[in-house]
Each structure stands twice: as C-alpha cells, then as structure tokens.
Amino acid sequence: MPVPIESTVLRVTQYAGAPAMLVRAGDDRDLAHITELSAARATRARFALDRSEDYIRYAISRRRLLAGLGPAGLRQTEFLVAEEGHMAVAYLVCSVHNGEWTIEEAGDRDPSGARLGAMLQVMLAREPALPPPRITGLWPHDLTPPQLTVVTRQAPQEVMMIRPLRDRTLPMPPLSASDVLYWHADLF
Numbered sequence: 001m002p003v004p005i006e007s008t009v010l011r012v013t014q015y016a017g018a019p020a021m022l023v024r025a026g027d028d029r030d031l032a033h034i035t036e037l038s039a040a041r042a043t044r045a046r047f048a049l050d051r052s053e054d055y056i057r058y059a060i061s062r063r064r065l066l067a068g069l070g071p072a073g074l075r076q077t078e079f080l081v082a083e084e085g086h087m088a089v090a091y092l093v094c095s096v097h098n099g100e101w102t103i104e105e106a107g108d109r110d111p112s113g114a115r116l117g118a119m120l121q122v123m124l125a126r127e128p129a130l131p132p133p134r135i136t137g138l139w140p141h142d143l144t145p146p147q148l149t150v151v152t153r154q155a156p157q158e159v160m161m162i163r164p165l166r167d168r169t170l171p172m173p174p175l176s177a178s179d180v181l182y183w184h185a186d187l188f
Contacts, residue, residue, distance in 0.1 A: 001163065003047060004177040007156040008139035010103070011149045012120045012132065019118040026079040026091055031057055033088035034081075037107035044142055045181035047162070056105075059185040063095055063104055077104075078123065082115045090115035093185060094123070096133075103137030105183035108145075117145025141178035153177070158187075 026034075035053045042048035049055075060079055067075035076096040081088045090108040094101050101123075108116040124132060139150065160182075 001161065001172055001174070003160040003162055003180055003182070004175055005138055005156060005160055005180055005182050006153040006177045008137055008153050009151040010135040010137070010139060011151050012117070012124055012135065013147045013149065014121065014124060014132070019121050021082060021115070021118050021122065023080050023082055023119050023122045026060075026081040026088070026093075028057070030081050030083075030088040030091065034091050034107060037088070037091065037109060038105075040109075041107055041140070041143075042181055045140070046179035047175055048181035049186055051186075059105065059183075060093055063093065063185065067095070080119055080123070082119055090119060092116060092119050099133050101133045101135045102184055103135065103139065104185035106143075108143075111142075113143045113145035114147070116143070117147030120145075121147055138182055138184050140181050 031053045034056055035051065038051045038056065042051070051059075060077075063077045064079075067077040074097070078092065078094045078096065080092045080094075082090040090106075090110070090113075092106045093104040095104055096102075106113075106116050108114070120135070138156075139153075
C-alpha cells in the first residue's frame with residue numbers, strides 16, 4: 001500500500017527584526033524532551049514512526065556527518081531548541097544546501113507550532129541582507145504556525161510503500177496525506 005507523503009514548500013512571514021525569544025543550539029540533554037514532543041505529535045497521526053531517543057540522536061548525527069564530511073561550506077546542519085524552565089519546548093533540525101533549507105524534523109509543545117515559526121524567523125533574522133531561502137520538507141498537515149504559509153504541497157518523486165506484518169488478509173483503510181507524520185530525517 002502506498003503511503004501518501006507530500007513534499008512541501010514553506011514561506012516564513014518576516015517582521016522587522018527577530019522575535020524576542022531565546023533560541024540555542026540543541027544538545028544531548030534535550031533529546032528526552034524532543035522524544036516526548038515527537039511522541040505527542042505522533043498520537044494525532046494514523047501512520048507515524050515510534051521515534052526513540054536513540055533514533056532521534058541517530059537522525060541528527062547522520063545529517064551532521066553528511067554536512068561535516070563534505071567539502072567546506074557545501075552543507076550545514078542546524079539543530080536549534082527553544083526552552084522554558086530548562087526544558088526544550090520546541091526544536092528544529094534544518095539542513096542548508098545551495099541556499100535552500102530542508103526541514104529535517106521539528107516539534108513544538110504548542111499544538112499550533114508558534115515557537116517553531118518564531119525559530120524560523122530567528123534564523124532568517126541572522127542574515128537580513130540575504131533573500132529568503134526556499135524552505136522545503138515533509139511538513140505535517142496539522143502543524144500550522146502563524147508565521148508560516150504553505151506555498152505548495154505535492155507528491156515527491158519517491159514512493160513509499162508499507163505492508164502489514166500481521167493479518168494481511170484484512171484490507172487496510174487507505175491513508176491520506178493528513179494521516180501521515182513522516183519527517184525528511186526519517187528517510188533512509
């Protein structure tokens with residue numbers, strides 16, 4: 001059965017200056033909170049991966065290695081966290097390549113994703129003289145930060161298929177793209 005994932009192009013609403021919020025580089029102490037954020041978002045989807053702390057660490061490490069082992073300046077990986085009370089409440093993993101940003105994975109304790117949108121605004125405000133980059137990713141339908149606009153959604157070139165492990169005689173109800181939570185970092 002094909003899994004209907006959609007490649008999304010996003011646009012960030014820019015304001016004069018960056019939002020007043022603390023954004024810092026993520027590290028290992030944040031992974032437990034990020035795992036909770038990932039699990040909370042996955043409960044709303046019919047199809048999502050069970051993303052453990054080790055799996056998330058692996059996905060981030062893989063993107064960092066891809067950036068670090070390539071030629072200098074070709075790729076960059078951003079792992080950012082917004083925290084409140086020494087706890088990660090939003091995070092973003094973004095790859096930068098040829099001036100294009102790819103959202104690898106993201107999460108926000110706020111269901112609307114407002115902190116996540118503000119984090120993207122902070123990233124844009126770091127280099128205000130540059131034109132806004134093209135931002136792509138496998139963006140969930142139920143994550144709608146007020147600072148983001150979905151420009152396009154389309155089927156990617158890759159086709160992802162699943163097959164049930166048990167009781168294959170029963171037909172599975174078809175999935176729609178809004179039923180699926182699958183991040184770019186989950187591709188292998």
